[in-house]
Amino acid sequence: MDSNPINIKxxxxxxxxxxxxxIEEAFASVQESDHREQFLVERLxxxxxxxxxxxxxxxxxxxxxxxxxxxxxxILSKSGPVPSLSLAPLAVRPSFQRHGIGAALIEEAHKRxxxxxxxxxxxxxxxxxxxxxxxxxAEDFGITFPFEVPPEFCMVKELTPGAASRAAxxxxxxKAFFDY
Numbered sequence: 001m002d003s004n005p006i007n008i009k010x011x012x013x014x015x016x017x018x019x020x021x022x023i024e025e026a027f028a029s030v031q032e033s034d035h036r037e038q039f040l041v042e043r044l045x046x047x048x049x050x051x052x053x054x055x056x057x058x059x060x061x062x063x064x065x066x067x068x069x070x071x072x073x074x075i076l077s078k079s080g081p082v083p084s085l086s087l088a089p090l091a092v093r094p095s096f097q098r099h100g101i102g103a104a105l106i107e108e109a110h111k112r113x114x115x116x117x118x119x120x121x122x123x124x125x126x127x128x129x130x131x132x133x134x135x136x137x138a139e140d141f142g143i144t145f146p147f148e149v150p151p152e153f154c155m156v157k158e159l160t161p162g163a164a165s166r167a168a169x170x171x172x173x174x175k176a177f178f179d180y
Contacts, residue, residue: 004060006101008108011055011067016045018064019057026091037089040177044071044088047176053112054085058092058101065096068105070113070121071176075143077169084167085113086177087123106133110159119163120156122171127152134158142168 011019020038027033044050049072058066070085087109092101110133113121122138123130124145135155138145141164145154156164 006065006104007059008056008104009059010053011057015057015064016042019067022064022067022093023089023091025093026097027089029094037091041067041069041089043176043179044069047071047174049073049174049176051085051116053116054109056105056109056112058105060096064093066090066092066101066105068102068109070109070118071174072118073122073174074172075120075122075167075169076172077167081172082120082167082169083118084120084122084171085118086173087121087125088177090125103133110157114159119160120158120167123155123157124149124153125155127155130155130157136164138164138171141165143171144169145171146173 023038023041027037051070051072054070056068057064068090070087073084073086074081075084090102090105123135135157137151138154138156139151141156143156143164158164
């Protein structure tokens, strides 16, 4: 892997079929998956919350090996709607997992999101994986999700210190997250 560096770049329109195949492959053996993540991505890419700069692909040589998407959502705080981002999905081709590709995608997505002045990123994700990137339980900041999920899977990453506490409230996902 060291001799073949990871190249992360913004997704291009012609990448979509390969991204969908990668997502299917990455989630095929994930028990918690509904195996429809590729359809979610297709919907999110044409939704009002789509931020092109936050749809990132990872390549080794000419092979697509990973993908991450951050989509704009809102937190309905007492002082009004607060823009945030949802990380969904993060996918790495199974034969390339555990080689730092997911970590590289997350770190680059966080960097680009901060450059775009987003202050928080929310995720429903693996309780043992995402904390290494600074994700903490959302409930500890007064952030609640609009569905029943154990709180250890509902997390927030502060891109700006103190932003999660200021955004305390109910997460509001756009319609595209729920359309099937």
